[in-house]
Amino acid sequence: MIPETVPKEDVFLASAEFCKTSHVSSFDKYKELYMKSIENPGEFWGGVAKDFFWKTKHCGDFLSYNFDVTKGEIFTKFMEGATTNICYNLLDRNVHEKNLGNKVAFFWEGNEPGDALTITYRELLQKVCQFANVLKTQGVKKGDRVSIYMPMVVELVVAMLACARIGAVHSIVFAGFSAESLCERIMDSECSLLITADGFYRGDKLINLKLLADDALQKCKDKGFAVSRCIVLKHLSKGAEEGSQSPPAKRSCPDLQDNLTGRVKKRRPVPQVPWNPEVDQCWHTLVKGASDQCEPEWCDSEDPLFILYTSGSTGKPKGVLHTVSGYMLYTATTFRLVFDYQPDDVYWCTADIGWITGHSYITYGPLANGATSVLFEGLPTYPDVGRMWEIVDKYRVTKFYTAPTAIRLLMKYGSEPVKKHKRDSLKVLGTVGEPINPEAWQWYYSVVGEKRCPIVDTFWQTETGGHVLTPLPAATPMKPGSATFPFFGVLPAILNESGEELEGPSEGYLVFKQPWPGIMRTVYGNQMRFETTYFKKFPGYYVTGDGCKRDKDGYYWITGRIDDMLNVSGHLLSTAEVESALVEHECVAEAAVVGRPHPVKGESLYCFVTLSEGVSFSGGLESELRNLVREKIGAIATPDYIQNAPGLPKTRSGKIMRRVLRKIACGERELGDISTLADSSVVEQLFQNRCCTA
Numbered sequence: 177m178i179p180e181t182v183p184k185e186d187v188f189l190a191s192a193e194f195c196k197t198s199h200v201s202s203f204d205k206y207k208e209l210y211m212k213s214i215e216n217p218g219e220f221w222g223g224v225a226k227d228f229f230w231k232t233k234h235c236g237d238f239l240s241y242n243f244d245v246t247k248g249e250i251f252t253k254f255m256e257g258a259t260t261n262i263c264y265n266l267l268d269r270n271v272h273e274k275n276l277g278n279k280v281a282f283f284w285e286g287n288e289p290g291d292a293l294t295i296t297y298r299e300l301l302q303k304v305c306q307f308a309n310v311l312k313t314q315g316v317k318k319g320d321r322v323s324i325y326m327p328m329v330v331e332l333v334v335a336m337l338a339c340a341r342i343g344a345v346h347s348i349v350f351a352g353f354s355a356e357s358l359c360e361r362i363m364d365s366e367c368s369l370l371i372t373a374d375g376f377y378r379g380d381k382l383i384n385l386k387l388l389a390d391d392a393l394q395k396c397k398d399k400g401f402a403v404s405r406c407i408v409l410k411h412l413s414k415g416a417e418e419g420s421q422s423p424p425a426k427r428s429c430p431d432l433q434d435n436l437t438g439r440v441k442k443r444r445p446v447p448q449v450p451w452n453p454e455v456d457q458c459w460h461t462l463v464k465g466a467s468d469q470c471e472p473e474w475c476d477s478e479d480p481l482f483i484l485y486t487s488g489s490t491g492k493p494k495g496v497l498h499t500v501s502g503y504m505l506y507t508a509t510t511f512r513l514v515f516d517y518q519p520d521d522v523y524w525c526t527a528d529i530g531w532i533t534g535h536s537y538i539t540y541g542p543l544a545n546g547a548t549s550v551l552f553e554g555l556p557t558y559p560d561v562g563r564m565w566e567i568v569d570k571y572r573v574t575k576f577y578t579a580p581t582a583i584r585l586l587m588k589y590g591s592e593p594v595k596k597h598k599r600d601s602l603k604v605l606g607t608v609g610e611p612i613n614p615e616a617w618q619w620y621y622s623v624v625g626e627k628r629c630p631i632v633d634t635f636w637q638t639e640t641g642g643h644v645l646t647p648l649p650a651a652t653p654m655k656p657g658s659a660t661f662p663f664f665g666v667l668p669a670i671l672n673e674s675g676e677e678l679e680g681p682s683e684g685y686l687v688f689k690q691p692w693p694g695i696m697r698t699v700y701g702n703q704m705r706f707e708t709t710y711f712k713k714f715p716g717y718y719v720t721g722d723g724c725k726r727d728k729d730g731y732y733w734i735t736g737r738i739d740d741m742l743n744v745s746g747h748l749l750s751t752a753e754v755e756s757a758l759v760e761h762e763c764v765a766e767a768a769v770v771g772r773p774h775p776v777k778g779e780s781l782y783c784f785v786t787l788s789e790g791v792s793f794s795g796g797l798e799s800e801l802r803n804l805v806r807e808k809i810g811a812i813a814t815p816d817y818i819q820n821a822p823g824l825p826k827t828r829s830g831k832i833m834r835r836v837l838r839k840i841a842c843g844e845r846e847l848g849d850i851s852t853l854a855d856s857s858v859v860e861q862l863f864q865n866r867c868c869t870a
């Protein structure tokens with residue numbers, strides 16, 4: 177439970193001025209609302225639901241659920257039987273009922289300074305309707321899965337909302353993932369259509385996205401799964417002939433005669449766009465003839481909205497499934513209250529839409545509130561390390577949301593590049609993705625926010641759909657590094673290894689005792705895996721997989737993952753998926769991967785590999801292994817260290833003791849109890865062969 181009172185000393189508070197206009201203006205107010213949300217979730221969320229459009233109202237229970245595996249199937253249902261459409265609520269409702277048609281939905285800022293465009297709610301609605309009609313003519317129907325593999329462009333939002341409009345289920349794959357990863361995700365969710373782009377620039381680097389997409393489709397085909405259609409956005413090569421490489425195509429792609437034309441101004445090499453006329457279709461050609469009127473498909477509250485894959489400890493990613501109404505209510509409410517959204521805000525979340533943060537807090541949450549956001553294609557350090565603050569000043573950003581890894585990266589360059597820019601528009605700062613170390617918190621607070629802006633350290637997961645532990649900026653006294661208290665409807669507990677709830681100051685497993693609207697509903701196509709992963713260890717609880725500490729004041733502090741997961745730059749990877757990529761190399765007999773703390777990335781990948789008989793370790797092999805992992809998973813999983821490990825520390829039953837490997841990776845000799853090791857001599861050998869530099 178949350179404490180009666182909060183400390184007045186050694187905490188950071190929002191200014192009285194800020195609190196005056198805030199939605200939740202004091203800790204007492206937070207407590208009062210929180211108690212209501214826990215004691216009567218139906219009434220609490222029913223109140224929130226009144227702001228939205230329902231084609232038909234729900235009847236029966238507002239919420240039904242079971243979190244206890246011993247009592248039958250695990251499920252959560254909010255407002256079952258009500259019908260609505262999330263795209264209608266994000267766009268039509270804002271344009272037609274709230275008169276926000278001319279309000280800017282997105283300021284798009286390209287990789288290259290100077291590449292920019294603006295799109296209003298009305299324009300976004302038109303584009304979404306047109307593209308929804310395109311999807312229909314391509315044969316996409318309600319419930320069909322559509323895979324989206326695109327850079328950070330407005331059309332990515334258009335594509336996802338067009339799916340939502342017709343009741344199709346989008347499965348967005350981050351454009352930094354490899355062809356292999358894309359193929360795996362397409363096949364798992366049996367997507368009938370892929371939407372991609374020619375390519376994009378990340379800083380100076382050209383990413384040939386279409387080549388990767390083609391490669392992925394070929395891999396699917398080789399495994400017996402044919403995707404019949406691929407829609408290609410020409411982001412860089414607009415106006416260029418299709419099939420500039422092979423095979424030559426007759427059709428050519430018309431230039432877009434709208435405000436998205438000519439957005440990439442700097443003349444740079446455009447990607448080669450191989451064209452397969454049987455599968456590939458040009459986005460612009462398809463859209464040209466499409467009507468901008470499209471009746472939304474009215475969906476049940478519990479119809480699927482999207483699938484988003486997240487790493488799983490077995491190595492195979494899990495397709496986290498979210499449904500329409502609960503996700504809508506939850507992302508809209510968390511966005512409004514956690515960032516204390518006000519109508520004149522300009523909000524900027526720097527995440528990629530390919531991750532859950534972008535789904536919930538670039539697309540769904542902000543648009544549900546009629547907010548104006550910045551949509552940024554580029555990098556924080558390109559063309560220089562002042563880029564973020566330049567953009568903040570350019571658009572007069574008021575609410576800014578980023579990751580600890582980005583803060584630590586910029587911190588390395590000192591305060592000068594920050595101070596060159598005014599940043600006087602900023603009001604609230606946020607972080608997400610991993611624990612923020614107090615030093616980075618202080619820098620963010622003092623240098624970036626000039627001690628004026630509350631920081632919301634938001635703890636949540638792909639699975640939770642939205643923030644679950646977080647300060648509310650005016651209500652919660654902040655402690656650097658603590659995600660503080662639960663959001664409305666969220667009831668946390670800390671359990672020990674035997675599943676007992678711990679009271680007062682304590683440390684253990686972070687779990688939740690009852691559902692909130694945004695919680696995932698299942699693992700796509702694998703209910704069993706859903707139950708085993710999240711509900712089996714402690715019946716009656718949703719298990720986050722994170723460790724957590726409660727201090728004497730009742731504040732929650734996330735201590736990091738306690739399963740076989742790594743958090744590299746805020747992105748979760750499982751040790752098993754990296755290991756299985758490594759052992760695919762014919763020279764590798766066995767591999768074990770652990771995390772080693774990294775000053776910017778949070779954690780880096782330290783890989784131990786045991787080579788096959790007769791193979792010797794070399795620099796050449798090392799770079800082959802690095803490339804193999806990149807190719808299998810993507811650049812985010814590139815190993816930082818690869819160590820030759822003729823033997824691995826194993827128990828007598830053959831289980832690798834990762835705890836020992838983590839110590840070796842860090843060069844720490846305090847190993848604790850290693851009496852269960854089958855052969856303890858391997859430990860000394862591993863210490864001697866340690867990699868000290870990446």
Ligand code: WTA
Pocket residue numbers: 486531532533607608609610611612633634635636637638639659720721722734736737743746747748
């Ligand atoms: C970690 C990202 C500490 C945590 C939204 C969680 C955090 C995992 C925080 C989910 C935070 C996220 N403090 N740790 N504020 N936010 N995490 O699914 O380990 O990509 O379980 O969702 O990130 O990562 P995911």
